[in-house]
Amino acid sequence: MKLISDDGIRYDGRKVDELRPIRIEAGVLKRADGSAYVEFGKNKVLAAVYGPRECHPRHMQNPAKAIVQCKYNMIAFSVGDRKRPGPDRRSVEISKIISEALDYVVFTENFPRTSIDVYIEVLQANAGTRCAGPTAASVALADAGIPMKDLVPSVAVGKVNDQVVLDLQKEEDNYGQADLPIAMIPRTGEILLMQMDGHMTRAEFDRAIELGVGACKRIYDIQKDALARRYTVEKTEEEPAEEAPSEQEG
């Protein structure tokens, strides 16, 4: 199967080091303390944050810090064949790694005995939802006003047709040779999440990290922009109300 043409154009028309179009919206849900919606190409992911709130069951409380509980869930209609609802091996694993990544950035010691609950719902999946998850969740955490070190952009890098490519989409993920999702703090270079599926040589791995770090910086800017937009719109809510409809028409 040929997923990359001879002149380096991929199945969906992207170059090897090109991201899918990304759209992030902060504060989309009214009932949650914080929320975010992320589109990563055809991926559509919604994240909501509650808390810090009283932790139940009691035995999970930590008297020294808050616990971060993340629930990653794929909706039944998020994939081609109907996904059987409910937690499965894969979603439990992804919930765990995302919880651990987010736990590192949140100042949990400020809220002893509480739990910060993060819900990630995948509305539509097209490979790389475990990266869209923390991308959305960290924006939602910031939107909830929770003190944290930084936002957590995340992206997958992979190997397809013996070439290292950025941000795999479904066909490349299914028929490619390797998949390497990473989440990081771009400012410090700390990597918070990394998994690998398939095989890469050392040189390919280094190239993949280099591509991923660059892409995370770009995603980070989009995340910050989404939050800034959310809070500046609030500031000047009254004035530009009339402009909004004309934008939709154009």
Place this chain on the structure above:
Amino acid sequence: MQFQKGKKRSENMNKEGQGSSREIVLPGDLLESGGRMKAGAGTYVQDGKVYAAQVGIKSVKSNFVNVIPLGGRYIPTPGDSVIGKVVDIGPSNWLVDINSPYPAPLHVNEVPWRVDFGDTARFMNVGDTLLAKVLMVDETKRVQVTMKEQGLRKLQGGQIVEISYSKVPRVIGKGGSMIQMIKNMTNTRIFVGQNGRIWLDGEIENIVFAIRAIRMIEENAQTMRLTERVKEYLESVCKPAPAEDAESR
């Protein structure tokens, strides 16, 4: 690296006056790299540089960089006046919800009445609301509240609205100017708890106007000239027969 907590919440209260910068900062934004200013509330230090830890507005005050939060949960501090709801009763205490992640027990020794053991329900029951003061908070954020102080009481009648705790200073205004104006113009009795709960009592129309004014403050908390705009609204609505004018908004 350590998160800096505000020493006194009141430090951030009178933010209206300092119009120098109203810059919105996000977690991870660099606030100070030269070491000239110290890390204040809502910030953290890494490698000698100060970064924002929360979404908020950057403010510089007496050589401290602070981030005034735009959201988040209320965390009790000793001395805060709060409005609580009784959620459970025991033989010698009430469990009070103070709109924070931590439930606050109110012991019978901390109420102005003499309560016999097991007689707590005669004084306050589940669902009752009360004015209380945070007595103490320990390292694991175990909270205790008290009602043994002037003006603290069980609330009878009136209504309660909830706003974000971070907007309480705006509702109160500089030196209480905003809330005093609302009270005077709507002729209502209002009590604002530090935990974002507001109790109002008076004529029902007047309460409605006061609530609208409070919602207006909540929505436009970061804008300039807020007191004047709220005043304009209240003038338009309160002076002549209030009932009709309400429809214009």
